[in-house]
Amino acid sequence: MSLRHGLLGLLAEGPASGYDLTRRFEEGLNTVWPAQHPQIYSELSKLAKAGLIEVDSHGPRRRIAYRITDEGLAEVRRWLAEVEVDHSFRMxxxxxxxxxxxxxxxxxxxxxxxxxxxxxxxxxxxxxxxxxxxxxxxxxxxxxxxxxxxxxxxxxxxxxxxxxxxxxxxxxxxxxENFGNAADRDASAVGTQGEAPAGQ
The missing domain is CATH 1.10.287 (Helix Hairpins)
Structure with a gap:
């Protein structure tokens, strides 16, 4: 997954501002793909320049809401269906x-x-x-x-x-202290099980 595809997927749900998208990442996606506020705004600018999203509306305090374009929707669907999954894992x-x-x-x-x-x-x-x-x-x-x-x-x-x-x-x-001797312990256990009890 890349941040851009995560943002496109969220915008496929409906128009949202950078603040809205940051909140959605924090509430749902942060456990699998953490993203900080500056990263999201930077990526939104790149997506707009690429024609994958466009401005939907302007609000107070210079709030800008974006919506996904047909090209953006096609791109996120291509990523889901055709791009090989990245199984690298960091923890x-x-x-x-x-x-x-x-x-x-x-x-x-x-x-x-x-x-x-x-x-x-x-x-x-x-x-x-x-x-x-x-x-x-x-x-x-x-x-x-x-x-x-x-x-x-x-x-x-x-x-x-x-x-x-x-x-x-x-x-x-x-x-x-016995770590690494599992094979010896197993062999010993098998041998003990095969022995007849004392007195028989």
Missing amino acids: DTLLRSYFFWLMEPEDLKRRLGEELAYFERFAGALREHAGSKDRGEWGTSARTRAQRVGIEAAIRVNEALAGWARWALEADLMSD
Whole structure:
């Protein structure tokens, strides 16, 4: 995804100003594609020059609302249907995990506990939001249905990350003196199971 296609997708819903679009990013898209106010205004200018959006109206305090053009709608549809998906993934939490060996044990446990609480809390909030859509509180339009699909993905990702943080806390691999000997332990367990109990 690129910021320009995210903006085109939002403008396909109807005219909006830079402020409106910034708010929509903060409320819905910021978890998957963060965008700051200056970035959005800069991209809107580029989209207008490219003929993908145009001015819809002028409001107080130099507020400008934009609407998508036919060319812009064709472009966002082309991106959705034809452009190969970029599966690159950046996440601060997982980057840090590669360097857990540099942390003190108590600091690591605290950090993992914080991550677990965050992902559980966020997944819960998303689940509540999904429930309101399932009850029809947001209508039944195609846009609402697509948003419900996206929310479910976010729920499952955050639940999976909560499960990862819980596993990391419970496994405590950084303090496990037997780490790396799983094969030996498994072989020992198999051998023990195959032995007849004493006295037989």
